[in-house]
Amino acid sequence: MQRIRTDLLVIGAGSGGLSVAAGAAQMGADVVLLERHKMGGDCLNYGCVPSKALIQTARVAHAMRGAAQYGIAAVAPQVDYAAAKDHVAGVIAEIAPIDSQERFEGLGVRVLRESGRFVSPTEVAAGDHRITARRVVLATGSSPLVPPIEGLDEVPYLTNESLWDLRELPGHLIVIGGGPIGMEMAQAHRRLGSEVTVIEGAKALGKDDPELAQIALEAVRGEGVEIIEGAQATRVGGSAGAVTVETSDGRTVAGTHLLVAVGRRANTADLDLEAAGIETTRTGIKVDAGLRTTNRRVYAIGDVAGGLQFTHVANYHAGLVVRSALFGLPARASTRILPWVTYIEPELAHVGLTEAQAKKELGMGVEVARFDYAHNDRAQAERHTRGMIKVVIHRGRPVGASIVGHQAGEHINFWAYALASKARMRDVSSMVSPYPTYGELNKRVAGAYFSPKLFESSAVKRVVGLIQRWLP
Ligand SMILES: Cc1cc2nc3c(=O)[nH]c(=O)nc-3n(C[C@H](O)[C@H](O)[C@H](O)COP(=O)(O)OP(=O)(O)OC[C@H]3O[C@@H](n4cnc5c(N)ncnc54)[C@H](O)[C@@H]3O)c2cc1C
């Protein structure tokens, strides 16, 4: 057995763990990084990157079908699903060197391709190694949750891990779960030529503002995706190529392939957390506002910390933990400034509080401003007029923003900055936005907020009248 003493031990080389390891090593800390599977974790290998690459193929196919609106003859695309998967693999391969063992070793990180588990509050076993670290960061991520649906263990099904290996286009894809994974893959497969049925137990895209989610869902339905809401999948049957799903409202849906996308399970099972006195919750590892676990020397970040599960959240956590573990500075994770985007078309993006949350948490004085894409000239020119921006305001400052529409994910960056910098709506309205850009939506929604105050105020009208009388 080989003993290792180090400043920082990071378990898991996904989005969060890699960011901690890179940051800490470059600041001079001695860092050991454990990874038991693929460098880059879920985002690179099974999540964000492959899904966005496939979505792009689907978008091109969709654009070909819809070219007539721009004066180009529409064509029925000949989709080669296997080639699309090659494109997906190619994109992963292009990005992989950034997350590779070689790159991290080049940064001075000691990378061990082993599974880590606690043997005491201060020691981690990994293969033949016994590691003692001043601080430990758990960044072990999450895995697809496989629900206890009757018959599921006897029927072949796909998850976000196996989907990328599928080479033949599903004839009829049944998706259980109408969250971001389910909806992104449902629309992409419909655009690639599959029949698609989504079975959602509650409300599809249920974590987003319902007013905007509705607009996105209508668009996806308009492309031919069947979305059944309020129906739990209760029983699965059939065999490869002929699958059936029974639902709580008495339907039976038949298809060729089944994708299970009903949420995530935190990867805690193999860590022997009890040996280190680390407690868990229903969703992951229990952490305080500074991301410390119930063992003060151990932090948990990213998906395994059981909060919002996004790559940028894991990266945000990583920055806080490096600050705390290396410099002993206080760190406090805020959820109020964390955006997310669902990459269906139209994109659905959000940051901060929804209208309902703001009204519940802040009570009186919450105001809402809206502006439609249809009033944006760039959106008109490009025929992307479906969509809206909605900003929730409290005491003159935005506390939340939601956007549904073309490139909503790009535009939410603006509001993420506004919330993080505690900007006022006055600051937003004073900006000059180039014409014609979609970004004008941000200024115009601020205009929509101020317009009634300016144009419908009798006091303003009186003051203007008085001043005009005195002006030479
Ligand atoms: C289909 C899909 C699409 C997604 N799209 C997006 C998106 O567009 N944008 C976005 O922001 N987020 C997206 N996400 C979420 C994003 O992938 C995750 O939030 C992110 O990967 C979490 O990073 P992490 O570092 O916490 O965990 P991971 O990236 O999961 O990394 C954890 C790593 O730890 C390793 N590990 C686990 N246990 C051990 C152990 N005991 N010892 C050693 N190693 C261990 C694992 O092998 C893994 O490599 C998507 C997720 C999915 C599934």
Ligand SMILES: NC(=O)c1ccc[n+]([C@@H]2O[C@H](COP(=O)([O-])OP(=O)(O)OC[C@H]3O[C@@H](n4cnc5c(N)ncnc54)[C@H](O)[C@@H]3O)[C@@H](O)[C@H]2O)c1
């Ligand atoms: N664009 C992005 O950033 C992106 C994309 C994909 C995934 N992700 C991350 O991955 C996480 C997991 O995504 P997800 O879509 O698997 O989970 P999710 O928890 O967001 O959605 C799962 C859905 O499945 C439904 N469900 C659960 N059991 C069911 C059953 N038996 N029958 C029918 N419906 C059922 C739930 O009501 C829920 O709406 C997301 O929350 C997100 O953090 C992010």
